[in-house]
Amino acid sequence: MGGQFISFEGGEGSGKSTQILLLAEKLRANGVEVVVTREPGGSEGAEQLRHLLLTGDIAAWSPISEALLFAAGRSDHLEKLIRPSLDNNIWVLCDRFLDSTRAYQGVAGKVPQEFIEMIEKHVVADSLPNKTYILDLDPQVGLARANARIAEFSKNTAAISEDRFENMRLQFHKDLRNCYIDIAKNESVRCTIINAERDIATIHGEIWQDVQKILTKMDG
DSSP states (O other): OOOOEEEEEESTTSOHHHHHHHHHHHHHHTTOOEEEEESSOSSHHHHHHHHHHHSSOTTSSOHHHHHHHHHHHHHHHIIIIIHHHHHTTOEEEEESOHHHIIIIIIISSOOOHHHHHHHIIIIITTOOOSEEEEEEOOHHHHHHHHHHHHHHHHHHOOSOOOOTTTTSOHHHHHHHHHHHHHHHHHTTTTEEEEETTSOHHHHHHHHHHHHHHHHHHHHO
């Protein structure tokens, strides 16, 4: 069985991390070797960049600077973890990938599309996810969830909270949602929109039903 690259995308508080862990558990129970990773991060160099990108003031970086830092982390992530795992027939489940750059920096941050495409061409090349699940929900609902998570995190730990993007204005998050919907429309074979306002079990069930189609094709 060959390795498959599946990314999860969506706005803040959409439940990506929960769904990735549930899918990983289900795949392992079915004999599939899986690695769970995230962006920014996933490799030693990329994790160092994560701290720079996700903490501090919302104006700490310009959108173009962000795009370049994310690209540097993504390049290291691909070289050190993603491509080697796929080459060894290991499935990779990634919390965010290139669609987040398209949405956060490209549309919401207004970085020119040709600049984003140039980065993708040289960094990602042909390493696109086989499948992308976009967890969609009202930005106000997502931000309420994210803020509750941050408050709980801050109460229980002295670590620095990664809340820089959550602190952006509401219109920023509305623009993100619209961008993700457009990506799904333009790349409907790769991307599937999942209604993330439902309960965790229902969402997981829909994702697993779709992943089973991939498993069936590979077995055939």
